[in-house]
Amino acid sequence: MKSPRPLQGLLVLWALWEFVNASLSTFASALGASFVGWVPKNGWTGDLLAMSQQYGMVLFLLGAVYLLIATDPARYRAFVWIPIGEQAIGVAYALYGLLGSHTMTGSQFATQAIVNLVVAALFYLLRPSVGASTENVRIANA
Numbered sequence: 444m445k446s447p448r449p450l451q452g453l454l455v456l457w458a459l460w461e462f463v464n465a466s467l468s469t470f471a472s473a474l475g476a477s478f479v480g481w482v483p484k485n486g487w488t489g490d491l492l493a494m495s496q497q498y499g500m501v502l503f504l505l506g507a508v509y510l511l512i513a514t515d516p517a518r519y520r521a522f523v524w525i526p527i528g529e530q531a532i533g534v535a536y537a538l539y540g541l542l543g544s545h546t547m548t549g550s551q552f553a554t555q556a557i558v559n560l561v562v563a564a565l566f567y568l569l570r571p572s573v574g575a576s577t578e579n580v581r582i583a584n585a
Contacts, residue, residue: 447516450569454513454574457526457562461506469499503528516571523570530563 467475472495473487483491509526512519537555540547547555 445569447571447581450516450566450571451513453565453569454509454516454526458506458509461502465502466501467499468495468502472496472499472537488555520571520573523566526566527563530566531557533559571584 465477472492475495476482491538505525508522512522512525534556537547537552537559541549542550553556
């Protein structure tokens with residue numbers, strides 16, 4: 444049986460990442476955007492601020508879900524697909540930035556896609572096996 448510790452650590456780390464990004468998106472949109480070198484073409488409009496704040500609230504929710512999964516990865520095994528899906532959406536969005544909106548260069552796409560794929564692979568490889576239960580994992584680690 445795999446130990447749940449590495450997955451729990453990754454989930455807590457990812458939850459903290461979500462909370463940092465959520466705080467910046469919700470409470471300091473311009474500061475958060477400036478960290479990645481992004482400035483809105485037409486400045487920070489009310490609509491753009493509202494969108495950023497809504498995005499931040501979704502990130503707070505995702506962070507809370509990741510902390511919940513970390514409490515018992517075997518019990519919440521199916522939810523490990525959420526961070527994997529989040530990374531897949533990141534790759535799809537980067538592909539859109541490269542081919543659809545042309546707001547991303549090939550090297551920017553490659554960098555983002557590689558990071559997304561590595562993180563998704565980590566979550567996938569560390570996920571509990573199908574037959575794992577909380578009690579079986581505790582017995583195996585005793």
